[in-house]
Amino acid sequence: MLVEQIYTGCLAQGAYYIESNGEAVIIDPLREIQPYLTKAESRGAKIKYVLETHFHADFVSGHVDLAKASGAQIIFGPNANPTYESYIAQDGEELKVGNLTIKVLHTPGHTMESTTYLLKNESGKDYALFTGDTLFIGDVGRPDLAAKSDLTREQLAGHLYDSLRTKIMPLADDVLVYPAHGAGSACGKNMSKETFDTLGHQKETNYALRATMTKEEFIEEVTHGLTPPPSYFPLNVMLNKQGYDSISEVLEKGLQALEPEAFETAANETGALVLDTRHPETFAQGFIPNSINIGINGGFAPWVGTLIPDIKQQILLVTEEGREEEVVTRLARVGYDHTIGYLKGGFKAWQQAGKEMDTVESISPQEFEQRYKQNQKLPVVDVRKPSEFQAEHITTASNAPLDYLNDHLAELPKKETMYLHCAGGYRSMIAASILKARGFDKVVNVQQGFKGISETSVPRTAFVCPSTL
Incomplete structure (x- = not known):
């Protein structure tokens, strides 16, 4: 046996x-x-x-x-x-x-x-x-x-x-x-x-x-x-109950290698979501405008399912070279079968083609502490879950959980620079990419998140009702 x-x-x-x-x-x-x-x-x-x-x-x-x-x-x-x-x-x-x-x-x-x-x-x-x-x-x-x-x-x-x-x-x-x-x-x-x-x-x-x-x-x-x-x-329940396309068909369709020009054309003509699965800090240094970052090395599939409501949404991928099949497969595991191709040569090819790119300012916890010390009225947005926020949070922070970020976009300040953090830096970069795609240009990601911020430099509050945006 x-x-x-x-x-x-x-x-x-x-x-x-x-x-x-x-x-x-x-x-x-x-x-x-x-x-x-x-x-x-x-x-x-x-x-x-x-x-x-x-x-x-x-x-x-x-x-x-x-x-x-x-x-x-x-x-x-x-x-x-x-x-x-x-x-x-x-x-x-x-x-x-x-x-x-x-x-x-x-x-x-x-x-x-x-x-x-x-x-x-x-x-x-x-x-x-x-x-x-x-x-x-x-x-x-x-x-x-x-x-x-x-x-x-x-x-x-x-x-x-x-x-x-x-x-x-x-x-x-x-x-x-x-x-x-x-x-x-x-x-x-x-x-x-x-x-x-x-x-x-x-x-x-x-x-x-x-x-x-x-x-x-x-x-x-x-x-x-x-x-x-x-x-x-x-x-997903309905797919499991009614059946689905073969995984081999999904892979064949998703693993279409597209040169930068063809990739850009596909994005413009199909309305596909550009999903960038690289490491958050790599993404911050340069990415295709309006793309969303959900790093493959974090809680990838659950966050895709949470933040992309339509499993039939067409998707174009930007990945680390050599990980394209892994990403298409992991998307298919949770029912996202409509990947239509990936950027051949990765983001480096996009840069070499002279295409437009965007960045996110991403600072160390120490840099954040210095800026906070100079101005304790900095707009700080904590994208962790409400339970995490209630347990302990930066005293002046507002809570806008990543799970429901799209529901609160109208309440977020566009004219002020927002400082985003989560527990370790993964979720806050996802949030930053979503906000950038929605026209929020003044966002700063705090690397290492709440865990990296010194309690002695930035006051914290615990076990109180959150200020929810």
């Missing part, structure tokens, strides 16, 4: 490869399927099933492509109604994979089709539980992400309470818990950085599994403090 977790940190997502006696199963695969095919082929195994725990909201699964390429059967649990060929398993049904057994446990709550899969080893003993978004390490799935559900989040939370207590908590303490996500995913509120655990330890430490917890208490705690999900979540 082989059980392997294939964890993708940028999405905080766990897919799984299970193999026994020449047969394999993939659970919740990512969009790019070749690694799964290669693994199975190298081990002389045939992929028999692709198991989906639910219709994912935060990424596009590779289940459709993988089934076509391998001949595997797509499996969902009860209540799923995809538009493509698949098998809808019944609650309690058992699937055979080599010498192993996988039992289907319908666990509605996160969504109504949510299903967990209980793996039994060769001797029939319960070994591991693949929980999808039903149970995380340290948390449970949000009950507000079901697409087009007639149920309220409180009603879904009630279903989740019942699922956990009737299907999962009665299992033995030594059963391993393998969730679909870890810390950093927006599918839960307070997930652990650990990516698996024993069920027994989760019963002891996971707030949602308290033995004495009533359903009313569970509903209150699980729904408390939920922030609105990213706008792309329901769009």
Whole structure:
């Protein structure tokens, strides 16, 4: 028996490869399927099933492509109604994979089709539980992400309470818990950085599994403090439910190398968004006017999904040379399939062609401290989340969270120089690029963000209501 977790940190997502006696199963695969095919082929195994725990909201699964390429059967649990060929398993049904057994446990709550899969080893003993978004390490799935559900989040939370207590908590303490996500995913509120655990330890430490917890208490705690999900979540659900273009087609279309002249023409004629994925400080030194910077080395996919509301938006890329395919692939993982090309030769080619460029002033924390000392009325805009801002912030700062920056553009001062910061410099450069594209010319980015600014030089305030723009 082989059980392997294939964890993708940028999405905080766990897919799984299970193999026994020449047969394999993939659970919740990512969009790019070749690694799964290669693994199975190298081990002389045939992929028999692709198991989906639910219709994912935060990424596009590779289940459709993988089934076509391998001949595997797509499996969902009860209540799923995809538009493509698949098998809808019944609650309690058992699937055979080599010498192993996988039992289907319908666990509605996160969504109504949510299903967990209980793996039994060769001797029939319960070994591991693949929980999808039903149970995380340290948390449970949000009950507000079901697409087009007639149920309220409180009603879904009630279903989740019942699922956990009737299907999962009665299992033995030594059963391993393998969730679909870890810390950093927006599918839960307070997930652990650990990516698996024993069920027994989760019963002891996971707030949602308290033995004495009533359903009313569970509903209150699980729904408390939920922030609105990213706008792309329901769009990804529909792609996972209805199918999508092959990843090979997406790559072929996206990996069109465009010379500067052709790139500029495409941008002007199509209305495509120019997305620059280089390092924030590299971007600051020179970029194509009106382009948006979301660095590939940060929380790339979630920020793309948050800030580009239309997954059908055409996109032109400026990347570090050699990373074009990586960027197109990572966009496709979250449903952005309409990349139409990239700048051949990178931004250096744009400069050499004598094309127009723009810059963002980006200063060190020490330089910011000096300017603040000279003028404590500097307009400081903190683009961190409200919870970060409330915990501690520069006393004179206003809070304009990056997630909702577009909603507050009319309230931001255009005539004054704004000093933008986040926690470490990644989000503030995204904000600076958006503001520059919207006609805010007087923006300054503070490198290293709040962490780099000396508390002794710039006064801070903690645990007070934020001044929200």
